[in-house]
Amino acid sequence: MTDLTASQKALGAEIAVHSAPYFPRRKKVITGRSIAVLVFLAICALFFCIPLYVVIVTSFKTMDQIREGAMFALPNIWTLEAWDHAWNSACSGTRCEGLKVGFWNSVAILIPSLILSIGLSIVTGYALALWNVKWAGTFLFILFICAFVPFQIIMFPLISMTATLKVYGSIWGVALIHAVLAMPVLTLIFRNYYKDIPQEIMSAAIMDSGSFWKIFFEIILPMSGNILIVVLILQITSVWNDYLIGVTFGGMGAQPMTVNLANLITISTGTVRYNDNMAAALLTAIPPLVIYFIVGKLFVQGITAGAIKG
Amino acid sequence: MPRVSFEHITKNYGLMKVLDDLNLSIDDGDFLVLLGPSGCGKTTLLNLLAGLLDVTDGRIMIGERDVTDLDPKDRGLAMVFQSYALYPTKTVHGNLKFGLSASKLPREEIEKRIAWAAKLLQIEPLLNRKPGQLSGGQRQRVAIGRALVKNVGVFLFDEPLSNLDAKLRTEMRLEIKKLHDQLKSTIVYVTHDQIEAMTMATKIAVMNGGVIQQFGTPDEIYERPANLFVAGFIGSPAMNLRPAKLALAAGKTEAVFASGVRLDVSDYPFLAPPQDGAEIIAGLRPEHFTLAADSATAATFTVPVQYAERTGPDASAYFTFEDDVLALRVDPDAAARLTPGQSVSVSYLKGKANLFDARTGQRM
Numbered sequence: 326m327t328d329l330t331a332s333q334k335a336l337g338a339e340i341a342v343h344s345a346p347y348f349p350r351r352k353k354v355i356t357g358r359s360i361a362v363l364v365f366l367a368i369c370a371l372f373f374c375i376p377l378y379v380v381i382v383t384s385f386k387t388m389d390q391i392r393e394g395a396m397f398a399l400p401n402i403w404t405l406e407a408w409d410h411a412w413n414s415a416c417s418g419t420r421c422e423g424l425k426v427g428f429w430n431s432v433a434i435l436i437p438s439l440i441l442s443i444g445l446s447i448v449t450g451y452a453l454a455l456w457n458v459k460w461a462g463t464f465l466f467i468l469f470i471c472a473f474v475p476f477q478i479i480m481f482p483l484i485s486m487t488a489t490l491k492v493y494g495s496i497w498g499v500a501l502i503h504a505v506l507a508m509p510v511l512t513l514i515f516r517n518y519y520k521d522i523p524q525e526i527m528s529a530a531i532m533d534s535g536s537f538w539k540i541f542f543e544i545i546l547p548m549s550g551n552i553l554i555v556v557l558i559l560q561i562t563s564v565w566n567d568y569l570i571g572v573t574f575g576g577m578g579a580q581p582m583t584v585n586l587a588n589l590i591t592i593s594t595g596t597v598r599y600n601d602n603m604a605a606a607l608l609t610a611i612p613p614l615v616i617y618f619i620v621g622k623l624f625v626q627g628i629t630a631g632a633i634k635g
Numbered sequence: 636m637p638r639v640s641f642e643h644i645t646k647n648y649g650l651m652k653v654l655d656d657l658n659l660s661i662d663d664g665d666f667l668v669l670l671g672p673s674g675c676g677k678t679t680l681l682n683l684l685a686g687l688l689d690v691t692d693g694r695i696m697i698g699e700r701d702v703t704d705l706d707p708k709d710r711g712l713a714m715v716f717q718s719y720a721l722y723p724t725k726t727v728h729g730n731l732k733f734g735l736s737a738s739k740l741p742r743e744e745i746e747k748r749i750a751w752a753a754k755l756l757q758i759e760p761l762l763n764r765k766p767g768q769l770s771g772g773q774r775q776r777v778a779i780g781r782a783l784v785k786n787v788g789v790f791l792f793d794e795p796l797s798n799l800d801a802k803l804r805t806e807m808r809l810e811i812k813k814l815h816d817q818l819k820s821t822i823v824y825v826t827h828d829q830i831e832a833m834t835m836a837t838k839i840a841v842m843n844g845g846v847i848q849q850f851g852t853p854d855e856i857y858e859r860p861a862n863l864f865v866a867g868f869i870g871s872p873a874m875n876l877r878p879a880k881l882a883l884a885a886g887k888t889e890a891v892f893a894s895g896v897r898l899d900v901s902d903y904p905f906l907a908p909p910q911d912g913a914e915i916i917a918g919l920r921p922e923h924f925t926l927a928a929d930s931a932t933a934a935t936f937t938v939p940v941q942y943a944e945r946t947g948p949d950a951s952a953y954f955t956f957e958d959d960v961l962a963l964r965v966d967p968d969a970a971a972r973l974t975p976g977q978s979v980s981v982s983y984l985k986g987k988a989n990l991f992d993a994r995t996g997q998r999m
């Protein structure tokens with residue numbers, strides 16, 4: 326405890342006399358170490374903020390201003406032209422329909438893959454955790470292994486499988502691959518969550534109803550709010566931000582937004598339209614952000630309620 | 636109301652044998668209490684009856700039906716769990732209603748039963764609340780209500796009162812007993828609490844280590860414990876169990892303690908003719924001692940006081956006898972006069988001793 330200065334003591338005495346008791350606070354000492362930490366944090370923040378700043382301001386500039394080269398300057402004229410162009414008419418290859426094609430493809434991939442992956446894994450997790458499943462332990466072990474198999478290893482077999490199933494190059498193909506690849510991890514997450522439901526509740530439900538589906542829909546599903554939010558966010562983010570699966574299985578007709586974006590900006594003829602590119606990049610990044618903002622609060626609640634465990 | 640019987644039940648968990656060749660039958664309308672220390676297999680036995688566990692071997696009959704391989708919901712049972720096991724996302728009404736989800740009853744009948752159970756248990760004002768908004772006692776009532784609506788012949792209770800405080804426990808004990816009298820149903824009730832067992836049961840099965848030690852009415856179990864385990868388990872303070880030797884003389888049979896005190900057991904109803912010099916354990920109930928030296932006593936001990944304790948209207952006094960504690964139930968005024976160290980003469984009433992074979996631990 327550092328000594329109080331005379332003036333502080335006097336002040337303290339005065340406050341004590343006039344109002345509440347005075348509790349001397351420990352004086353904040355600025356040491357070399359804390360300065361170093363501050364500087365480091367500031368650099369980190371800048372490291373992320375400066376590129377973001379550049380991306381944002383550039384997307385609102387005109388090409389004329391960009392050619393002047395002042396990267397950090399604010400736009401002379403704020404314009405949404407680049408955003409409009411990126412969304413509606415930027416060219417990838419020979420098609421000039423903008424990012425909206427990719428956006429709607431992504432949405433079309435996202436929804437079935439979410440329904441498929443969450444629907445299957447929630448029921449599998451429920452069965453594994455709460456019902457007597459033969460070989461459940463072995464099955465869990467296999468799932469656990471599967472969760473760690475790198476996608477690249479099984480990419481080629483999957484391509485030929487989807488080709489055989491005639492879904493290669495379609496929205497359904499990409500959605501199916503997303504769902505299948507997410508299954509092991511999601512099943513483990515749901516299974517771990519359900520393992521914490523007291524055995525006696527399950528026993529009571531089995532005596533009351535005995536129906537696998539009725540118990541699932543009436544008892545278990547209503548208790549799954551937290552974990553569903555967590556899984557939903559995990560899955561939306563990973564599907565939306567995926568590039569590799571989209572580029573591998575999307576073919577020409579089912580390219581998700583990320584692939585579409587990559588094609589837009591890797592144009593090899595003419596001048597690079599930086600403002601379009603920046604707007605396109607932002608457009609692609611916005612949807613997951615919106616999801617975060619909408620359900621972010623719930624997500625945090627889900628985590629603090631012990632939804633994600635080892 | 637059906638009769639329930641367990642026939643040669645064996646249950647293993649992996650390699651561990653929890654129940655071995657257990658036989659038990661429960662008469663129609665009985666209130667059977669399975670009583671035993673924690674871990675003796677009571678819950679296992681109850682869950683086998685409920686169908687929540689599969690038997691390793693043996694047969695379970697309810698009425699004339701062999702239910703061994705039946706689904707839990709088809710056995711015609713209702714169960715109340717220790718943790719209440721209410722569905723947290725459903726209202727009280729929803730909980731009761733889900734209790735009927737296996738029975739394909741018409742809507743009005745369902746509502747009628749819910750209203751009946753809610754009235755009986757006085758939970759009508761709670762019907763729209765969630766379990767999280769209820770107190771322990773209220774949850775307990777809802778859990779019982781969920782069993783009642785099923786209108787079955789056999790109710791199972793697994794330590795339903797152990798999570799309640801002492802006052803509520805006494806209240807609920809009475810209430811469950813009243814329900815049994817009213818509904819005339821068969822009840823199988825698991826507890827490790829001997830007070831619950833003694834007050835509620837029409838029959839008690841005392842269990843230890845997966846084996847039924849004794850099966851009988853509360854009075855039988857208390858007055859004629861079949862072996863040393865039952866003798867020591869039932870009663871508070873516990874029965875005093877002391878080694879002694881039998882001494883047979885003309886017209887007189889006595890148990891002689893190591894210190895030379897002789898206990899007259901001439902009127903003891905031996906199951907088999909006693910042998911002179913047989914090693915025995917004498918069981919002396921604390922309440923069968925008297926501080927007054929009247930004529931009808933079987934033995935008199937002169938023993939130093941260790942301490943005395945009063946619990947309201949009751950008092951217990953502890954004496955030193957042969958390096959061990961001898962517990963007595965005394966009247967509170969007498970307890971107040973006992974000072975530690977003081978030597979006192981206490982007598983044991985005639986015809987109240989319990990004798991056990993020291994080798995087998997069985998009642999003689």
Ligand SMILES: Nc1ncnc2c1ncn2[C@@H]1O[C@H](COP(=O)(O)OP(=O)(O)O)[C@@H](O)[C@H]1O
Nearest residue numbers: 648651653671672673674675676677678679680
């Ligand atoms: N699922 C289980 N797996 C392995 N052992 C168990 C299981 N359930 C109970 N046991 C064991 O079986 C014995 C009896 O348990 P239980 O029937 O719950 O006893 P009680 O209800 O009398 O306290 C205990 O030793 C317990 O450890």
Ligand SMILES: [Mg+2]
Nearest residue numbers: 674677678794
């Ligand atoms: Mg138990």
